[in-house]
Each structure stands twice: as C-alpha cells, then as structure tokens.
Amino acid sequence: MLASIEAGGTKFVCAVGDHQFNIIDRTSFPTTCPEETMAKIIGFFDACEDIQAMGIGSFGPIGINHQAPNYGYITSTPKTKWRNYNFLGEMKKHYQCPIGWTTDVNAACLGEYHLGSATDKNSCLYLTVGTGVGGGAIFNGRFLEGFGHAEMGHILLRNHSKDPFQGSCPYHGNCLEGLASGPAIEKRCGVKAEELDKNHPIWEMIGYYLAQALVNYTLILRPEKIVLGGGVMSQSKVLEFVKKEFSLMLADYVEIPAVDEYIVLPSLGNNAGITGGLILAHQLI
Incomplete structure (x- = not known):
C-alpha cells in the first residue's frame, strides 16, 4: 500500500492507495499547530496496514537539498507555528518505509504530468x-x-x-x-x-x-x-x-x-496533489 500527504497551508489531506494510484481511504483536517496536526496524521496512518512507501508534498518554503541541515524542514513560512519545523524528521520517527519529500505544488504537478x-x-x-x-x-x-x-x-x-x-x-x-x-x-x-x-x-x-x-x-x-x-x-x-x-x-x-x-x-481536480504523493511514493520502490 502507498501513502500520501498533501500538506497545505489551509488543510492537510492524508490518503492511502494502491500501485495503480487508486485512493482507498483518505481524510482531511485543518492546518493548525504542528503538535495537533501531526497527531492526526499519525493516527490516520497507524490505522493503515502494510504501508510500503510514502510521498509528502508540503507547503513551504521547504528544505530540499539532501546535503543541507534543513533538509526535510518547513523553513521560512508565514505560518509562524510551522517555521523551521522538521516535518520529514518527525515522520521518520514513526515510519521506517521510504518517504519522498517535495513541495505541495510539485506533487500536484507530478499527478497532472503522469495521470492528468x-x-x-x-x-x-x-x-x-x-x-x-x-x-x-x-x-x-x-x-x-x-x-x-x-x-x-x-x-x-x-x-x-x-x-x-x-x-x-x-x-x-x-x-x-x-x-x-x-x-x-x-x-x-x-x-x-x-x-x-x-x-x-x-x-x-x-x-x-x-x-x-x-x-x-x-x-x-x-x-x-x-x-x-x-x-x-x-x-x-x-x-x-x-x-x-x-x-x-x-x-x-x-x-x-x-x-x-x-x-x-487540472484534469485530476482536487486530487492532483494527493495523487502526486502516491506517485512519488511508488517511484521510491
């Protein structure tokens, strides 16, 4: 099973899907503080079985340079509670599967490029x-x-x-x-x-x-x-x-x-980003 997170400035969408990128289950909730939001993310994915890989598309700016100390962080966002937050690091504490990391718009672009x-x-x-x-x-x-x-x-x-x-x-x-x-x-x-x-x-x-x-x-x-x-x-x-x-x-x-x-x-409508996350996860395996 593949997992996807579309982390937006207004709301988060979490989903799991198959390797044909069909969405099997999903949830969404408002973007609040990291502690509250991350608890909902982890609660959703902990209830899902056999996650092989995960793709995250996040609002930003984010750190994408693998060699930089801020790789995986949300950096200078206007959303002050999320500024300099180690999003990817927090997810890796809970899940041992490969995790892809990019911007929310890159994820949506990936969805439209492959399936839209x-x-x-x-x-x-x-x-x-x-x-x-x-x-x-x-x-x-x-x-x-x-x-x-x-x-x-x-x-x-x-x-x-x-x-x-x-x-x-x-x-x-x-x-x-x-x-x-x-x-x-x-x-x-x-x-x-x-x-x-x-x-x-x-x-x-x-x-x-x-x-x-x-x-x-x-x-x-x-x-x-x-x-x-x-x-x-x-x-x-x-x-x-x-x-x-x-x-x-x-x-x-x-x-x-x-x-x-x-x-x-977008041909995929509101599913472009979450589908892109599934594709990103699939590419890792």
Missing part, C-alpha cells in the same frame, strides 16, 4: 492559486530544482492601472501571491473570494496578474503545458480572463500551442 492534463507532454508547469500562490515544474520526468525549489508565487509584477492595492505578502508586497491569492482578494474586497459574484471586477484583475506571471514563465521555461489549480481558479471566469490577457501580453513573440490547449485546469 499533461500525460502526453515532456514538460509541465503547475501553478496553484489559493491561500497562497506556488508553482512547480517537471521537465523530462524531473522536478525543476537547483539550490532550492522554485518560488513562482513571489515574482514581482506591475500593478493593474486600476488597482492601487500594494499587496498582502509580508515579504514582498505586490508579488504574484500578494496581488492574486485568496487573502489578497479578501483584503481588497472585504469578503472571502468564494463569496464574490462571478461578475465582480476583481476577477479580471486577477486574470491580468496571472497572465503576467504565465508570460514570464513561458519566456523563461518554455513548458509544453501550464496547469492552473487552486481555489481561486474555481471561479469560472478567471481562466477566460487569464487566456485573453496572456495572448495580448505575449503578442505572438514566441510560438506556443493554441492557448486553449496550453493553459488548462
């Missing part, structure tokens, strides 16, 4: 837009990583001409996350993003900011497919605005696939 919207591609970029904004990419079967993992949600953008908002990111202000995340929308509008009408003018602005980011990623990385997930993308008009603004900004400078095939929603 990018199954016929050699490269894929996955961007999640929700409580935070993060991105992961795979090229020729390998995560795009170097000294650390990508932090695509924190690229700096120019403000929309009708948007005086200076951003909600405590580190950078008007970066992509500071301008287009769920909390940024709520800070502007006074209500949660999911409570806003689909015709609210904020959605066109969000499309503008996401399009800026996707043009940058396209010019630098040239992926074959871009997948947009997360709660903000559940607003039906956002994808339409993204594609419209993206086409205007790119201005046919470089060749890409047809925009409707190039920028898409």
Whole structure:
C-alpha cells in the first residue's frame, strides 16, 4: 500500500492507495499547530496496514537539498507555528518505509504530468492559486530544482492601472501571491473570494496578474503545458480572463500551442496533489 500527504497551508489531506494510484481511504483536517496536526496524521496512518512507501508534498518554503541541515524542514513560512519545523524528521520517527519529500505544488504537478492534463507532454508547469500562490515544474520526468525549489508565487509584477492595492505578502508586497491569492482578494474586497459574484471586477484583475506571471514563465521555461489549480481558479471566469490577457501580453513573440490547449485546469481536480504523493511514493520502490 502507498501513502500520501498533501500538506497545505489551509488543510492537510492524508490518503492511502494502491500501485495503480487508486485512493482507498483518505481524510482531511485543518492546518493548525504542528503538535495537533501531526497527531492526526499519525493516527490516520497507524490505522493503515502494510504501508510500503510514502510521498509528502508540503507547503513551504521547504528544505530540499539532501546535503543541507534543513533538509526535510518547513523553513521560512508565514505560518509562524510551522517555521523551521522538521516535518520529514518527525515522520521518520514513526515510519521506517521510504518517504519522498517535495513541495505541495510539485506533487500536484507530478499527478497532472503522469495521470492528468499533461500525460502526453515532456514538460509541465503547475501553478496553484489559493491561500497562497506556488508553482512547480517537471521537465523530462524531473522536478525543476537547483539550490532550492522554485518560488513562482513571489515574482514581482506591475500593478493593474486600476488597482492601487500594494499587496498582502509580508515579504514582498505586490508579488504574484500578494496581488492574486485568496487573502489578497479578501483584503481588497472585504469578503472571502468564494463569496464574490462571478461578475465582480476583481476577477479580471486577477486574470491580468496571472497572465503576467504565465508570460514570464513561458519566456523563461518554455513548458509544453501550464496547469492552473487552486481555489481561486474555481471561479469560472478567471481562466477566460487569464487566456485573453496572456495572448495580448505575449503578442505572438514566441510560438506556443493554441492557448486553449496550453493553459488548462487540472484534469485530476482536487486530487492532483494527493495523487502526486502516491506517485512519488511508488517511484521510491
């Protein structure tokens, strides 16, 4: 049996599945403090039999350099209770099986690359837009990583001409996350993003900011497919605005696939990350 953890800033999802990546059992619960959250994780997996390997996709930033002392840690996260927390080390205290460790968006990208919207591609970029904004990419079967993992949600953008908002990111202000995340929308509008009408003018602005980011990623990385997930993308008009603004900004400078095939929603929906964790676990054995 394979085990998977999708550790998000808002909630954790834990699941077990078979080697065909079918989910057999799962649970989810809010992300609170490490002590409370870890107790729920361990309680779930202790009740499961014969776990052969585990894959973890975690919110971050996280330590991914195997040689660094902070490998397996959640590091400089805005969630202060989780800052410099040895997540992987804590899991290894309880489970002796191989454990894969990556970011939550890398895990979602892995799911879409193998079983979702990018199954016929050699490269894929996955961007999640929700409580935070993060991105992961795979090229020729390998995560795009170097000294650390990508932090695509924190690229700096120019403000929309009708948007005086200076951003909600405590580190950078008007970066992509500071301008287009769920909390940024709520800070502007006074209500949660999911409570806003689909015709609210904020959605066109969000499309503008996401399009800026996707043009940058396209010019630098040239992926074959871009997948947009997360709660903000559940607003039906956002994808339409993204594609419209993206086409205007790119201005046919470089060749890409047809925009409707190039920028898409995740085929696996909310299961992209947890499925990616199962795939990550499978790869270990």
